[in-house]
Amino acid sequence: MTLKTLVRKYLENCKEQNNLNQKTIKAYKIDLEQFIFFMKDIDAFYKKDEIVRYIQHLNSLNFKVKTIKRKIASVKAFFSYLEYEEIIERNPFYKIKLKIKEPLILPKTISLKDIEKLFEYIYLEKSNYNETSYKHKEIVRDIAVLEVLIGTGMRISELCNIKKENMAYTNNEIKIYGKGAKERIIPIYNKDTIAALQIYETVFYKEICNSDYFFVNKRKKRLSSQSVRNMIKKYCKKINIDKNITPHMFRHTFATMLLDDDVDIRSIQMLLGHSSIITTQIYTHVRSNKKSQIMKNKNPRRMIIVNKG
Template identity: 35%
Template sequence: MKEARNGGAKRIGNIKKDELEGLIGEYISFLKIERGLSLNTISSYYLDLVKFYGYVMEEKVDFKTPSPFFFQDFLSYLEKQNLSGKTRARFYSSIKGFYKFLFRHRMIGEFPFKDIGYPFVVRKLPDFLTKDEIGRILSVDFTKRYAEKKGSVKKERSAVADFMNVRNKTILELLYSSGLRISELATIKPDNFNFDMNFIRVYGKGQKERMVPFGTPFKDLLKTYLPLRQKYERGDKNYLFITERGFSLTRQGLWKIIKKAAALANIGKNITPHMLRHTFATHLLEGGADLRSIQQMLGHSSISTTEIYTHTDITHIKEQHLKFHPRNIRRK
């Protein structure tokens, strides 16, 4: 963000040009150290604020006392760059968080977002799998595929294939059983599990801790997987899911397993790890679970995020209406 200086820092009104840059640096440090946000999240905030910094410099605005019109103009500027409503809303949240930080630390005298409306975002309904599709994925047998590719000795090939088959099934069952994010799945450790209560201790966004239940099918698979895992673990003993070489599985590695399962199950949808999370929530709602419980299991900070699942399966709602509404019941 720094530019060449001629005869000292350039000023915008009474504000030094490099002051905003320094405050952004302090805010990023705050997000990293005190908020404990992930590197990906921090990177997103930083890039948004870099763009905001450039706009402030270009428009020569005193960023400590911006008018509401300035933010609206900035959002219009983003819109002209063909950025989606969701991306513009993210910029809004990034800048609002930055100003909240400045206000709370008394770096500005007034919080300028009180009368500024949130940019409208059209929410895309999440894609999810049907019960038949998820059943086919959970029934996939990876053994033959791995036995054909791995190892030079038949016995060794078979052992590695068995390990990877059970591991992959355990991964898929956990995703569907508990609705974890892929980043949460990658960092799960064996000591996160309470087998007496059937709960997992999960650390989500901002290292927020939550307890998530898991089902019996996953528990049974895990009991099979853990002894196999001990034969392959090397340095990464802390992480639950490892490669056949003993290293922890990355998010990319987990993604490939999910894609492979979908291909073997002959499912044409573009399946992502998050789709399994959506499937978990949708099937819970269809089964009668309340939104508050689903919110807690998913780790959503706001119930409004969870409410999108009330709109996911119109077909199911219509079937329920047809089946149970008294005007639809055929008279015998």
């Protein structure tokens, strides 16, 4: 069988046997068609040397590292299928050592000055509207959302999917479901955050009662991630913060501020719901001047007094 035929059978298997979604299959198809084009005049496409040549070809293109890794993974999965079906004796990737290092991309945080500016504005804005107006209700909700984002470090998807029965902030906890539907309990003790949630629940009582979710819009539907992004952008524009502040930056800021306050990395991992400590360790790179401050102000040598006669 030709390489093109084998790829077609593999994609059919992905759809029928592995039950992969259309988006994944489409990505596989694009990656494998590129592999077919590269190997169009080569019969021994399953040989190690040809695979290495293809990887070198990908590295020569202007792809991002993540894209290259995905394209290689697609081809590797294809060869695993060929080996399983006994079309080839051995997957050539067994003999190939891949070392593709992704550049370190530091998480973007929000300055304390900008956070204070944002909160001062929105709290003041609330007092400018009549309590019976929807605009007042909307700002009450926006305050509660921002308080939860900066006070818990949860993902925006986690916030928008909080069920009303999982909001037990009066018992100082919120139950959320993170990546992979992993349950996580977030303790919540800050009085401003709790007060913002209590006011929001009172004002939106009817809407919440008619929804499965805690954070809702005026149509009594679940508040969307995009709505929160637009809300943050709107307020930043009004107070002349020209940075593109996103909901996820609140999460990064939460973690970085904890680290700056000498909270250990394992505790931060637990609060953020990271499955691996490696993911959390990225925050140790954000405040590079922290080490300088420690060595300047807390170096153990300062405690040693030597009489040099």
